[in-house]
Amino acid sequence: MKKTLLPSGWVKPRGYANGVAARGTQVYIAGQIGWDxxxxxxxxxxxxxxxxxxxxxxxxxxxxxxxxxxxxxxxxYVTDKRAYLAAAKEIGAAFRETIGDYDIAMSAVQVAALIEDDALVEIEATAVIPD
Structure with a gap:
């Protein structure tokens, strides 16, 4: 079971959830980059x-x-905030196709560089598989 958290009186965020509560088996996914x-x-x-x-x-x-x-x-983790924002529509479409709804707590952070020189974005994730 997963419940999206939105405090009373808060505006619903666009493209993410402020928080998520869930019970089950936790899965921690290391940072994934854009390679096959x-x-x-x-x-x-x-x-x-x-x-x-x-x-x-x-x-x-x-x-x-x-x-x-x-x-x-x-x-x-993004190496260029402007590139991230410029690709927002493409990213949104890919997110909806690959993941689905935006009921995930998300943060985006600009970093100076990633370990792999050609990487522009790295995504770390946590999941909870219901019991």
Whole structure:
């Protein structure tokens, strides 16, 4: 069971949840970047890397027996805030196609660089698979 948390009187956020409460088996997914299963980057474009990183998150989650609706938290690390914002529509479409609803607690943080030089975005996630 997963419940989205929205304090009384708060405006519903667009594109994320302020908080999520859930019970079950916790799954911690390490930061995923925009490369494929053979560690090759799919593109140098921000939106394409974000889409692949989301697919990688789901692939790891499926290994635990989970599904996208079990995700409760994501942290996005981006190397360029402007590139992230410019790709917002593409990222939103990829998110809806890969993950579904925006009922996930999310944060986005701009960082100076990621460990893999060609990586533009890294997504860390937590899921709770109901008992």
């Amino acid at each position: 299963e053979e560690a090759r980057f799919v593109s140098k474009a921000f939106g394409a890397q974000a889409e692949q990183a989301l697919r990688n998150v789901v692939a790891v989650l499926r290994e635990a027996g989970g599904r996208p609706e079990h995700l409760v938290r994501m942290t996005w």
